[in-house]
Amino acid sequence: MTLPQVRSLSDSSATPPVSGKMTRQQFKELLKSIYSEGEGGINRHKLREGLRKHGIECSTWRSWRAMRHADINRNKYIDGDEEVEELIKKGKQQRQRREYSLGMDM
Structure with missing residues (x-):
């Protein structure tokens, strides 16, 4: 199955939902589309909204946990390559x- 390409920041139209597994590069492009220049990075609310907009389920709890794990400098934003890699x-x-866990249910 081929995943749709995530559009760049310059494309203002909505990105179609993704299905299946993403490559590392596709996820980085998705993060670029979420990135907010005015705020200096991606906060947990933008992360959650952006992932959901792209068809990826992300609860408030999961977005908080992801930020807690990835926000190395604890400024409440994903704002560097190292933090993107942690995410x-x-x-x-x-x-x-x-x-x-899905395999255990079967």
Whole structure:
């Protein structure tokens, strides 16, 4: 299955929801589309809204946990490459846990 390409920041139209697994690059592009220059980064509310806008379920609790894990400098924003990488790691861990728990139900 091929995932739709996430549009760049310059494209103001809505991005279609994604399904299936994303590549690292696709997730980085998704984060770029969420990034808010005026605020200096991505806060947990923008993260949650942006992921949901792109068809990815993200509860308030999960967005808080992801930010807690990835926000290395504790300024309440994802605002650097290192923090983006931490956010990607956290997302992978969550996906693996979900896949494991789904397998246990069967």
